[in-house]
Amino acid sequence: MGDLDNFFYPKSVAVIGASNKFGKVGNALMHNLKMFKGKVFPVNLNENKVLGIKAYKSVLDIKKNIDLGVIAIPEKGVYSVLEECGKKEIKNVIIITAGFGETGNNEGQNRLIQISKKYNIRILGPNNFGNVNPYIDLDTSFSKLTPEKGNIALISQSGALWVYISQLSLGQFGFSIFSSLGNMIDVDFADIIEYLNNDKNTKVIVCYIETLKDGKKFMDICRKSKKPIIAIKAGATQAGQKAALSHTGSLAGEIEIYKAAFKQCGVHLVETVEDAFDKAQFLVNQNLKGNKTVIITNGGGLGVLCADYCAKNNLDVVKLPDSLIRHLDLSHNWSRNNPIDLVGDADHTKYKEIFLKLEENHFFDNVIIILSQQEMIDVYKVSKEIVNFRKRSKKNVVCCLVGIGENIDRAKKLLKENGILSYFEPERCAKVLKTI
Amino acid sequence: MGDLDNFFYPKSVAVIGASNKFGKVGNALMHNLKMFKGKVFPVNLNENKVLGIKAYKSVLDIKKNIDLGVIAIPEKGVYSVLEECGKKEIKNVIIITAGFGETGNNEGQNRLIQISKKYNIRILGPNNFGNVNPYIDLDTSFSKLTPEKGNIALISQSGALWVYISQLSLGQFGFSIFSSLGNMIDVDFADIIEYLNNDKNTKVIVCYIETLKDGKKFMDICRKSKKPIIAIKAGATQAGQKAALSHTGSLAGEIEIYKAAFKQCGVHLVETVEDAFDKAQFLVNQNLKGNKTVIITNGGGLGVLCADYCAKNNLDVVKLPDSLIRHLDLSHNWSRNNPIDLVGDADHTKYKEIFLKLEENHFFDNVIIILSQQEMIDVYKVSKEIVNFRKRSKKNVVCCLVGIGENIDRAKKLLKENGILSYFEPERCAKVLKTI
Numbered sequence A, B: 001m002g003d004l005d006n007f008f009y010p011k012s013v014a015v016i017g018a019s020n021k022f023g024k025v026g027n028a029l030m031h032n033l034k035m036f037k038g039k040v041f042p043v044n045l046n047e048n049k050v051l052g053i054k055a056y057k058s059v060l061d062i063k064k065n066i067d068l069g070v071i072a073i074p075e076k077g078v079y080s081v082l083e084e085c086g087k088k089e090i091k092n093v094i095i096i097t098a099g100f101g102e103t104g105n106n107e108g109q110n111r112l113i114q115i116s117k118k119y120n121i122r123i124l125g126p127n128n129f130g131n132v133n134p135y136i137d138l139d140t141s142f143s144k145l146t147p148e149k150g151n152i153a154l155i156s157q158s159g160a161l162w163v164y165i166s167q168l169s170l171g172q173f174g175f176s177i178f179s180s181l182g183n184m185i186d187v188d189f190a191d192i193i194e195y196l197n198n199d200k201n202t203k204v205i206v207c208y209i210e211t212l213k214d215g216k217k218f219m220d221i222c223r224k225s226k227k228p229i230i231a232i233k234a235g236a237t238q239a240g241q242k243a244a245l246s247h248t249g250s251l252a253g254e255i256e257i258y259k260a261a262f263k264q265c266g267v268h269l270v271e272t273v274e275d276a277f278d279k280a281q282f283l284v285n286q287n288l289k290g291n292k293t294v295i296i297t298n299g300g301g302l303g304v305l306c307a308d309y310c311a312k313n314n315l316d317v318v319k320l321p322d323s324l325i326r327h328l329d330l331s332h333n334w335s336r337n338n339p340i341d342l343v344g345d346a347d348h349t350k351y352k353e354i355f356l357k358l359e360e361n362h363f364f365d366n367v368i369i370i371l372s373q374q375e376m377i378d379v380y381k382v383s384k385e386i387v388n389f390r391k392r393s394k395k396n397v398v399c400c401l402v403g404i405g406e407n408i409d410r411a412k413k414l415l416k417e418n419g420i421l422s423y424f425e426p427e428r429c430a431k432v433l434k435t436i
Helices: A026-033 A075-087 A104-120 A159-169 A190-195 A215-224 A238-248 A255-264 A275-284 A300-312 A322-331 A350-360 A377-395 A406-419 A426-434 B025-032 B075-087 B106-119 B159-167 B187-197 B215-224 B239-247 B256-262 B275-286 B300-312 B322-331 B348-360 B379-393 B405-419 B425-432
Strands: A012-016 A039-043 A067-072 A092-093 A122-124 A132-134 A151-158 A175-180 A204-209 A229-233 A267-270 A292-297 A366-372 A395-400 B013-015 B039-043 B070-072 B092-095 B123-124 B130-135 B149-156 B173-182 B204-209 B229-235 B269-270 B292-297 B368-373 B396-402
Touching: A012 A026, A012 A075, A067 A075, A067 A175, A067 B123, A075 A104, A075 B075, A075 B204, A104 A238, A104 B292, A151 A159, A151 A275, A159 A275, A159 B300, A159 B396, A175 A255, A190 A204, A190 A215, A204 A275, A215 A255, A229 A255, A229 A275, A238 B300, A255 A267, A267 A275, A267 B092, A292 A300, A292 A350, A300 A366, A300 A426, A300 B159, A322 A350, A322 B322, A350 A377, A366 A426, A366 B159, A377 A395, A377 A406, A377 B149, A377 B269, A395 A406, A395 A426, A406 B013, B013 B025, B013 B075, B070 B075, B070 B204, B075 B092, B092 B300, B092 B322, B106 B123, B123 B204, B149 B159, B149 B187, B149 B275, B173 B187, B187 B204, B187 B229, B204 B275, B215 B256, B229 B256, B229 B275, B256 B269, B269 B275, B275 B425, B292 B300, B292 B348, B300 B368, B300 B396, B322 B348, B368 B379, B368 B425, B379 B396, B379 B405, B396 B405, B396 B425
Parallel strands: A012 A039, A012 A067, A067 A092, A092 A122, A151 A175, A151 A204, A204 A229, A229 A267, A292 A366, A366 A395, B013 B039, B013 B070, B070 B092, B092 B123, B149 B173, B149 B204, B204 B229, B229 B269, B292 B368, B368 B396
Antiparallel strands: A132 A175, B130 B173
16 A cells, blocks of 8 residues: 555645635635645636635646645545546545545445545545644644644544644644544554654654554554554443444444553553643653652642552552661651652752752652742752753653742743653642553 | 631631741731731730731730630740630630641640640641631631632641642632641541531532541531532552651551541542542532433534543433434434534534423433534533523533633633533543532
């Protein structure tokens, strides 16, 4: 089968169904492609120009080479324009048009499969919601929101989740590829995961999965993936499975089977969309190495809660070495235990001292640092020590910053710039560090 | 034993350890009491005035009646000033001073107990972090942040959590009482819960619990409570129990025992602080009546995820009656199932139609409405229909609003004003509706 590269890095796109009429999908598409760094060819039977760009009656009328076709016309017309794409030797086509397998039109869906095989066309869709590469301003969705540049690849089986995630990400994190699959008559999760192995902008892959058509292929490719993969599996319960059946027409399958399979092939299965992107952001900058976790806190109660959350996420709140306990006893009023509770009066110099002492030992993989804003502490100064500690120690670090105001905002910014995540909620620190 | 009323509704407060020195607890206390609607009497051996208010050498020098004493002087002096409070017939005393049981000074702690018994004084603390009643601007904490007015009572065993929750609540929700317990040598959870039965501002009670000294008393009083009680139990895991042991010096106990006990006495046990206040805000305006839940969505994938979250929270994604299915078949392209997936093209009139049809039936307790912002839908108009539906049907309603911009903001505001919570994250809708 052909290459997927032109779905994500095309130099020229034909929009079949491009329209001047506001409210039409083909109009929204043209707007979203205004900034595209390649060439756009609108195709419309009745218009000479679309948004000021010369329009063609058919892709066959276009003289130039077309890397990617995007079809957004009513279902009845899709078959013949797909044939035309074949004749024009367009090898990658996204079919936005809905009304195929998902509404019971299996005959129509089979016709699409036959045409694509005849011409050796790779298909994303039908019922595809959109495909974005922010690095070249490619956006074949009809959404108002275009996600920003970053290092996370999204592969979503649902348009609603596509929109949800684009809104969740606003000002928070960015994407290398932001794609939806639709009915998956051809390109599926495994194909894109395999493709992304060689995509230089992608560091982590997030999949929203309702159903896998070929579990073995998915597992084989995940096992070989060079990039960490995070999965949100919808239909994880009987109620969810029933809902997925109405939604995509395919049975979601038992979650226990998925759980075991994901574990075997090294996929991180998470509970919620937020969990997925917390972990994805973490994995862009850090690696999960192990479960041994040290908690440092300046608020006892938050340390206790965090220890609970660690245990719930299979993290080992590890015993401290005697030498470390003896050292800290010399100068601190502290908990003498992990969580290392500094009892509210520690300033940044005490944090630095503890960090230096921790580095001498190698009994831990992760450090969670809980900083509650208090009179006697400059959280920004501590955050500088945290950044230095991470640089020197190469250990995983996640922070819980409890407070408001400019000092906390500066601390958060500094941490983020240095690849360290900080949350208000201690449970998120533990979830992020959970291993497979 | 005496009444607790003067902890929460005193008319006069003596601040023992009131100070002009910035950075001292007694200085922060005086600042936090500036707006107090009653009378404040600073007590300080060396000052004639504190923050411009006449100061006294001892509470015994004050002629007027004192409802509440607040002690914030070093540990050594606490015993004699507590004796003086007894002689002055102050029946309610908050001891902010730390350095008693929590640091192993059990002898000192026992002395406090003896003095309080001798004079029949009720004690909050020692090692108390603060006690706030926003309705009379009483704030005996040394925190920078004073929580706002509302209908949730907080009882926290941890100062760090007290600060955390005050920050979490900013602009989001308010409190009737915002109190910490400290070492609980006298007043404990059960005492305050019992007291709050007759507090007109309190509609829901949230407890952050590390340890209960008298489980039977707690259960008896919770069982009789007229107000719903939500508990965050720290030390829910072995790691957390070990951490709690270092923090408060008492063993937290097995979570399974707590779980069973809470269930028996009707206490909502939640996993996180955010869950606690989501549920508290819900219970201020609505009641949990049952598990039968209808999901209405305009985005398929979000409906599937939400059905999963419902199942995980023991909510029954209930079968729709045949009459309802037949009715909706007449005019809609929809999922023919619960979640009721309106497939993106439903406007507010379709929502209204569905609401009217739902009201005719009584097969459900809760409705979760997922609204993903799309071209063809005015979310604000739908929110008006949601408010009307809730008023007419008296069913529980929670919304998941996915989108950004002015229209969504107006919808959220309208819903909130009418006691309906809306979240971005569908899992929060399901968690809020979870019954005991």
